[in-house]
Amino acid sequence: MSQVSLIDIEGNHPQIPTSFTTDSGIAIPIANNLEILATYVSAQSIPIQTVGSGNTITIQSQITSAIAASSVADAGLASFDSASFSVNSVGFVQLIGGGAPATDIDVDAFTAPGTDPVVPLLGHITLTGNQVASGVVGANVIRTNSLAASTATIEIQRSNTAAASNITLNGVAHYDSSMFSVDANGFVSLNASASFTTGSVIFWGATAFSQDNANFFWDDTNNRFGVGLNTPLATFHVVGAIKQDHTSTENDDHAIEIVCNAAGFSDVKAMNIDYITGAMGADQDEEAILVNIDETLSTGGIIAGYLCLTTSEGLATVNGYETGININPLVHQSGSFGNADYIRNKAVNVTAALAAGGAGAITAFVADNDTFTIGEPASFNEIEVILTTPASGGGIGPTFEYSTGAATFAVFNPADGTNGFRETGAILLNSTTLSGWVAAASGNFEIRITRTRNVLITAPVLDEIQVSSTTEYRWDKNGDVNIHSLTLVVPLTVPNGGTGNSSLTDHGIMLGSGAGAVTVTAAPTNGQLLIGSTGVDPVLSTLTAGTGIGITNAAGSITIATAATVAVSYTTDSGSAVPAAGIISVVGLSGSKTSGATSVITVKSPPFSQIGASATSALNTGEFVTAAVTRTLPASAGLADGDLFIYVCTSASALIIQSVSAQKIRVGSLISAAAGTATSSAIGDSLTLRFNATDGFFYAVSVVGVWTVV
Secondary structure, eight states: OOEESOBOSSTTSOOBOSEEEOSBSEEOOBTTBOEEEEEEESOOSOSEEEEEETTEEEEEEEBOOOOSSOOGGGOOBOOOOTTTEEEOTTOOEEETTTTOOOOOBOOSEEOTTOOSSBOOBTTBOEEEEEEEOTTSSOTTOEEEEEEETTEEEEEEEBOOOOSSOOGGGOOBOOOOTTTEEEOTTOOEEEOTTSSOOTTBOOEEOSSSEEOOTTTEEEETTTTEEEESOSSOSSSEEEOSOOOOOOOOOSTTOOSSOOOOOOTTOSSOOSSOOOOOOOSOOTTBOOOSSOOOOOOTTOOSOOOOSSOOOOOSOSSOOOOSSOOOTTOOSEEEEEOOOEEOSEEEETTEEOTTTTSTTSOOOEEOOOSTTOEEEEEESSOOOEEEEEEEEOOOTTOOOEEEEEEOSSSOEEEEBOEETTTTTTSSEEEEOOGGGOTTOOBOTTSSEEEEEEEOOSOOSSOOEEEEEEEEOOEEEEEOTTSOEEOSOOOOSSOOOGGGTSOSOSOOOTTOOEEOBTBSOOEEOOOOOTTOEEEEETTEEEEEEOOOOOTTEEEEEETTEEEEEEGGGSOOOEEOSSSEEOOBTTBOOOOOOTTOEEEEETTEEEEESSOEEEEOSOEEOOTTEEEEEOSSEEEEOOOSTTOOTTOEEEEEEOSSSOEEEEOOTTOOEEETTEEOOTTOEEEEOSTTOEEEEEEETTTTEEEEEEEESOOEEO
């Protein structure tokens, strides 16, 4: 604390402080009273401090902290665990036991008279070393063992052989001098005097190191490695098949990368394939290169089965793809996959399970000679196989057959993108080469696949099967191209079989212009023809009528006639009619019909027909009624004054004429109710009605027999 604001009563008298400054805050006495207190606080990086507030000064001491290194800022008050520490009357802290030296040693094992723990004899314990048989110690390899009083032995086990990695058999070993050498530092190496041939590539055989110089050899003279032969002709020479499985771990990855520097030499090939067909038959498909793409998990993007890139510098001509003679440059199968009509896994129908969206999970080819059959009502060209689990090892070794009858099949060899059902992929077959492919007993064109692999650890599990009947497009070896459609950015010129135009006038006529683009006229109007003019393009024009000639132009026709036979006006009982565009209409009014055929127009007043069923009567017709029926008059809407209906009973059956809605039937002084009827049942009775549009009633203008009107 510090003294401020002192009052000096006399020069020799003591000074009296009026306030006290602490580490934190100021305390001022109240009524000449100042409290000084003490307390502890949580760790705060200050071991001890004073705090002033009001008339109180508090002395704070922090509680100590557990930290990783010495720090005076974390010192403080502490108490001690009585189970681990002792504190004497003067505050001296000791570990329980006082930190005295060890009085015994625990060991891993003991055998009497040995003990655990091992205790000193006259303050002395004997430690020795020893080796024991393999497997005695186990996984720890080295242990302490007491075999006598006051004695401990450090034991290490000897090594041993095993069929597989076994940590419990580790240990010390020494080496066969005919095979190995060990230098002064314990470094072990193969002995140069071991019985291996120069160039041998050593591997571990059934029980020892081995060599197979006929199939696994290093030509150190020429620095060449041979697999399948001992006379390699290249840096890496293989006789037999090569398989590589690769899973990418980064973008822009390369499963196989070939960097070939032609260094200015000619006819340099980065890859050269010599493909020899042998005795290939008509029903075989073979591929020098097969690219099978499994895109089942893709959600977009573009995959190029083959992509060729080049720089823009340099003067070389780069052809992305080039063929020699007698080769079809391109054959394209176009179509889409769909569900198969029939799929049989041996004798079990699995069509629904292997359809798109089906349950899948069909295990096939479980045993050697198991079959799998796919059928369609017509021949097809491609099969898509999606696998949940691929076949192991060398696959199923499939034999492919096509149906040649109800129960007969013939062997063929398609392009198998599944690699024996080891990969999801497609199987491509050329149905045109499968002579005699017909429907089997199922009624379907069938493809049967048979497993020929005797041993197969894992059988394939199928998720989906799809088939496709494709259309083939091609660019053949003669240069003939068969395509579905073609889109050109620049119009095809006339010398190349085009028109030189990107579009042509709708309904126009093309005119040749030598090697230049064709000229297209405007769309001709009715009766226009192309009329030639020497040395220039013909023009569209109509024919000119001469004296006594009439010309009528219409859509798609030109009518030429002498003027004497062309009617210009028709006189009727009332008024006249003039043809419009060469046409005159002859129509019948109420109670009459007209019809035309060849050069004859017939007027009918009115037409009759035989009636034997109830229905609504046709307008302006006569009916010979042959049975007991109800003939209903048409609704008033659409009827005109004088519209005619004639009914004749040709049998003794009752004929009922029915009006509708507000219509009434009047026969002389008799009139029916609204929607009333007129009825007669005598053969030969007849009734002729005409419609009056003013009141909406039907009036009888001719009556034969007795008609009941209600």
